[in-house]
Amino acid sequence: MKTRHISVWPAVAVALLSLSGTAQAGGRGDGDGDGGGGGLCSKATLKGPYGFIGHGEILGLLDSTNTLHPFTTPLIYDDVALVTFDGNGGFKRTDVGNINGVPKAGSTTFNPHQTGTYTVNSDCTGTMSVRYTAGGPVAAGVATDLNIVITSDGTQIESVVYRASVPTASSTPDYSCPMNCVQGVQEHFEGKKVLVYGFR
Numbered sequence: 001m002k003t004r005h006i007s008v009w010p011a012v013a014v015a016l017l018s019l020s021g022t023a024q025a026g027g028r029g030d031g032d033g034d035g036g037g038g039g040l041c042s043k044a045t046l047k048g049p050y051g052f053i054g055h056g057e058i059l060g061l062l063d064s065t066n067t068l069h070p071f072t073t074p075l076i077y078d079d080v081a082l083v084t085f086d087g088n089g090g091f092k093r094t095d096v097g098n099i100n101g102v103p104k105a106g107s108t109t110f111n112p113h114q115t116g117t118y119t120v121n122s123d124c125t126g127t128m129s130v131r132y133t134a135g136g137p138v139a140a141g142v143a144t145d146l147n148i149v150i151t152s153d154g155t156q157i158e159s160v161v162y163r164a165s166v167p168t169a170s171s172t173p174d175y176s177c178p179m180n181c182v183q184g185v186q187e188h189f190e191g192k193k194v195l196v197y198g199f200r
Contacts, residue, residue: 039122045154046120047087049194054079056161056187058099060172068184069175075100077187082194083116091116093130105137112136124150128159141167141180146189157191 056077060070079097094112097104105111113136120126126148134140145163150156163182170181 041120041122041124041126041150041154043089043118043120044087045124045150046085046091046118046157049082049084050157050191051194052079052081052083052095052157052189052191054081054097054187054189056185058164059184059186061170061175061177062182062184063175063177069172070184071172077185079104079189081189082110083191085118089117089119091118091128105139107137111138113138113140118148120150126150139167155193155195157189159189159191161185161187161189 054077058071058075058077060068060074062068077097077099079095081093081095083091083093085091092112093114093116094110095114096107096110111132113133114130115133116128116130118126118128128146128148130144130146132138132140132142143163143165144161146159146161148157148159151158164185164187165180165182167180169179170177170183
């Protein structure tokens with residue numbers, strides 16, 4: 001009596017191809033940032049606390065044509081912050097830092113007087129906007145806007161500052177700004193999710 005060996009490989013191949021098509025369909029995003037299109041990221045990707053470190057230089061002031069008017073010497077900036085995302089486009093932030101070796105705004109303690117909003121696109125790019133509020137050592141109205149990329153399965157954020165402004169007057173050797181001055185900066189921030197006993 002002959003035994004017939006029926007190969008299961010064609011059936012397995014069909015099943016894998018079907019799953020592959022489903023995964024690819026789920027990987028396309030509609031760009032609205034809410035995750036409804038099955039993209040890689042959404043606002044909900046960022047939830048909970050992230051520790052940030054920032055470094056860079058404040059180079060001068062930008063005029064209305066986006067021309068840089070440099071300071072005589074750039075100001076070196078270093079900062080650490082804890083940002084807690086709500087998963088829905090908002091965050092709370094506390095930070096402390098130095099500018100040219102001097103504590104920012106004269107404070108050596110963390111400043112929680114900040115609010116923020118963020119956006120996330122389905123391709124894991126997005127923005128963050130930080131606003132200092134009244135009650136802290138930094139003047140209310142100081143603002144920093146960043147472009148971000150979310151990496152490492154949502155546990156890391158890479159970013160660069162694309163706009164920074166101060167509400168007070170400032171000047172360079174060839175330019176004076178009476179108020180709401182936009183600074184020319186070269187700053188980057190990196191954030192990593194705070195893990196508690198290995199859980200996100």
